[in-house]
Amino acid sequence: MKNMVLEKIILARHYGFCMGVKRAIKIAEETGGKEIGTVNVINEIVHNDSVVRQLQEQGVGSVPSVADAREGTVIISAHGAPPRWFEESQERGLNVIDATCPLVIRIHKIIRKLIANNYQIIHFGDAHHDETTGVVGQAPPGRVEVVGDIDQLRTLATIDRPYALTTQTTADVSDFESLSVEAQKLIPGIEVFNTICNATSRLQEAVLDLAPRVDLMLVVGSSSSANSNRLRNISKAICRRAYLINVADSLKEEWLEEVRIIGITAGASTPDFLVEEVIKKLLDLSEKRVEVVRTGKKAASSQAMDQ
Template identity: 40%
Template sequence: MKITVAPSAGFCFGVKRAINLAIDSASKFDTELNTLGPIIHNPQVVSQLKEKKIFPVDTIDEIKSDKVIIRSHGIKADIENKILQKNIAIIDATCPFVKRSQEYIRKAFLEGYFIIMVGDDKHPEVQSVISFADSSRYKVVNKLEELNKIKFDEKIALISQTTQDTNFYLSIICEVFKKTSKEIIVFNTICDATKLKQEEAAFLSSKSDIMIVVGGYNSANTNKLKNICRKIQNNTYHIETEEELKQEWFIGAENIGITAGASTPDWIIEKVVGKIQSFDIL
């Protein structure tokens, strides 16, 4: 049995930056710190950070010190203003690619574009980014048919969640061009790490008898990887930890592919590999 781990599996630049900034800040200030929401979508990492006195909270009123760490997904513009009004210092762990998206939205809004954002409207990144435009000046879509709710009688700006499926974003772009002759501006906001992970996942799925996708169940990019893999290899399993692996999945399999979301640390991936290797499979 051969096990192949996708080269880019695991932490991306933005996640590494957020985790390191949180740990360094807790050490520097030698005090308990809060993140507004989980800093990344991985419960095992969030749990580890608690050992370093870094605790997630859901609201501003729960912040226990005069400093707060902003999660990698960013926060809404109005929430940021409320934090500053309370004289709470911001330690900004927002992914730089998300920050760039926020600036794109702000610019498009000020220049009078109607904004179409492709993503999950319940995801904290999408809520963060789109908050930099007036609520009457945008529409978040996650399905092609949702474009039918838009009038397309003015110039359009298109932007995507940074972890969106590249092919789906392209399909939305093509459909918008079919629907209007008005000016269209397209922002390329899917991060390079996401694109690479998706390409590797697709290739590895085509060469594997089983695909294991490792990452938080609430992780958008991990779920996108799962969907990409499952379209190619039906024997695709999404797990958070090695404890969820079942030996019967691997009976008769010769090639095992493993990929992992951007919020999955190396130590979890290594445990998954080790558990598979420990199975007594003839």
């Protein structure tokens, strides 16, 4: 690309697959490899198009709901599911494999314990996300109220019950902090459970560290991935130019104008090969030598690559 001034690409200290995603994919691959008839994941095993496609090639399909699975085995994704999905699967004679992340199961347990102790729960999260469906389903109707932001929190009418606040595992750490401060003002005595997972916190911290040092942040991940979108939003608030890209071919040359340093991260559901393809594409586009700095989990030292 002519006029490209790119000098350096820096990978975030932490990026890509988390423990829960690796575990869920392994469970799905093993289930698909056992030749036990039709195998379907309810929705997506994790929110990444490439991962879903690769599993399909290994005989693991997906269906939008339990009702759409006619036979064989259904896999519950890393995001978890409400108890009624398990019951419905059993009623329909389906074999159920549970790939729910242990850190999502932790929230389910917290919710059930709070309900048993008569709490009303406010849950900070995306109302339409699979994880939220699973969390809300742990409680009787109306006992978990989902809020997406502080404005929604302010509109809630409170009832005469002790209150607790929980959050989606992939929420923005600083947004949750602000929301809990407001919740404590509105509902004195509310108990706050920070259920953001460690992987999410690490990915966000790494972006907060990297974004101020670069001209452009690229977040590799699918648009359906909540945590990838979050990383893009955090990046954009700091370095203004930040894009979410699903695959290397989505890269637009106009994004690279006057960009000397690019920071790259990836959502918790993004396989490493997609990150490597984005780096390769950038190196292919540049007519000059570009340094690739890997400070994170994949390597300890810098490396320079010639074009």
